[in-house]
Amino acid sequence: MANSPHTPGVVPGRLAREAIEANFSDLHPPLDDHEARVAADRCYFCYDAPCVAACPTEIDIPLFIREIATGMPEAAAKAIFAQNILGGMCARVCPTETLCEEACVRMEAEGDPVEIGRLQRYATDRLMAKGVHPFTRAAPTGRRVAVVGAGPAGLACAHRLAMHGHDVVIYDARPKPGGLNEFGIAAYKTTGGFAQAEVEWLMKIGGITVETGRELGRDLDLATLRRDFDAVFLGMGLAGVNALRAPGEDLENVENAVDFIAELRQAEDLSSLPVGRDVVVVGGGMTAIDAAVQAKLLGAENVTIVYRRAREKMPASEYEQNLAAAKGVRIICEAMPVAVHGDGAVREVEFEYTVETPEGLKGTGERFRLKADQLFKAIGQRLEGAPEGLALEGGKIAVTGPGRTSLEGVWAGGDCTPGEDLTVVAVAEGRDAAEDIHAWLMG
């Protein structure tokens, strides 16, 4: 008999293959030409537009939207890519509701912003579909730069360096480039193999080589990179996952949410991916939401997110919280895990309610248990294996200005440096570091 949402344990195929496929289709379907023109027409072409200031990569949003409105999405895409070479992915994954769209003056006017994210996707899709790369590489400089990590920061840095004529080698620990774009974002946000297609398109600039399966600290070391290259950019992200520090954490089916998401993104057939009947996710960020929603979409009967602080402190945006709720995910706030129970495999998770005090978060003493045959940990990632000799700040690589580390000739950006862990922030940091490296190399 086929599995269903009620089948106990962690099993695949809780829903029919077609149902799962439908569940994982594009969250925001692309705009067609007419929809894009209508959406674009709502932009007021603000003076010194607030949306631009709210974009970490400072895309000239009013200009690109006007280019769409006048029937030139290719020109719009060039305006986007000039600032953000991963504008296609950012159009899909940016939490626009807390960035450009939150700043849109239409929010103040009527609470309904211009659909900047979807318009950006429309423009970038149109140009990328032509298979051409909008930029040309400068004459080779003969300089070589090593980039560690083929995620958003590394790719943005490598592209900008290559554009300036430098030769770049990107090293990445995983078997494919893309970083979190490929392994760490909910599937319904980037369908149709977009992450790999984007990398291939980006590489058309030329001058970039990617070496996968090469991990810093295991297969590479910073001293050698510094010796062999004229400059180094570190954008390896956060490989470590924070522990619950609760007894029972080592039971079977207690997993890192990021591993679940990565496995899901790489699965050929989602109906073969096992998921629990009762799934509990501990955490309150985007990773928690992505894991919980996808577990639900795979057919889990009950999915609960438990976050230790109050709802308004959740790092996941209100939009993301509503998305989870709409998909049937329950969110419990102000409770922390104190124990994981089970016999071999997890069966229950025990929580204690919390209260904020001047001394910090404390347990109230009141406890409850949730049934769980699968528990995902999504309480943050941390930098693992930082090379010797680099100054750190709050457990991440300390930087000054455009990503300069404490070591001469070494830059860093993305999640492995302090600041917001967003794709678009990583792109900005990679791009800006590249400009600084270029100035340093040519100065």
Next chain:
Amino acid sequence: MADLTTEFVGIKSPNPFWLASAPPTDKEYNVRRAFEAGWGGVVWKTLGIDPPVVNVNGPRYGAVWGPDRRLLGLNNIELITDRPLEVNLREIKAVKRDWPDRALVVSLMVPCDEESWKYILGRVEETGADGVELNFGCPHGMSERGMGSAVGQVPEYIEMVTRWCKANTRMPVIVKLTPNITDIRYPARAAKAGGADAVSLINTINSITGVNLDNFAPEPEIDGKGTHGGYCGPAVKPIALNMVAEIARDPETRGLPISGIGGVTTWRDAAEFLALGAHNVQVCTAAMTYGFKVVQEMIAGLSEWMDAKGFASVSDIVGRAVPNVTDWQYLNLNYVTKARIDQEKCIHCGRCYAACEDTSHQAIWMKEGRVFEVNDAECVACNLCVDVCPVEGCITMERLAPGTVDPRTGKVVEADYANWTTHPNNPAAKAAE
């Protein structure tokens, strides 16, 4: 309930909304549907002398669109009716018989000789139609044959043909004017001199709606070529309003009944035409865009507005704005206003700032936190900020009270009316003493 019935040159209709002579009034089938939908009258599409004209077999219309493909302007290269005269006459007679309470006026265009006019007027009289409208406006095709706007652009011809018509029919004669001239008052005066009972305006405006940037053909395109067509629709309303007002306030034509035409799309447009001196309105593009039902919004809206304003009949509205249309030289130069930005309504888009800073008088400050304020010392009250502001009522023009000092000029605002004719900077100013 306001009374919407109107009487125009002796022709009664249940409301002031007529369909203009155009494709919607080319056949009995269409006109019956129009009357069923509620139109007060129609001007039947222009009849000519047989054999009928032949239309192009490619596109007859070109368009200009606003956001969401809203039709803002339409252009056409269609000719007068291409059906035999006898067919049209038979249908006109049948429709008039069945709809005696509706106005049915017949548009005419025949060669410029009295015999042709005399002939067709006689034929139309036999149908029982209420009146005729002389098509002196059609700007394409027919004008190349010495008709339409070829007549309407020469006041002497207008007067001559109008006189022929008045001499050869007992029906009221309405003269339809072309806007493709320099001063609309001259053709209107000529029509009056010829004995016209009324004028109707505007006919369509010479236009090319666009150019195909692939094959470089003008739009609408017929096999790679294009020609100027007649422009109509919402885009032409301001031009039509001015021309109607010019005739309404011209001492030589004052009191001549006017049927207002040009971009009437809503009840409000109609009310504006009436206020500027039109006695009724004719509609085409709105019906061609939305279908005949659109008249129901116009009737309901006009009626509602008249009730709210306390106007009992359409004639109460006609010409109410005409005394307020004047020449520039009589505008009050002591009326000093300044822009005021309502900070509660402002959404901080900065369009007023960009417009003023880049293209006007640098009279808006952009302060910390995107706060926009008017600098009275620079504001000339041009109103551009009001026009570009996306929020209705956010920026207003407020009058400086007499006795206060205008920070821009340093002068005390005078309470008295004073205009350019008395201004000291006017070399031709009349001395005050």
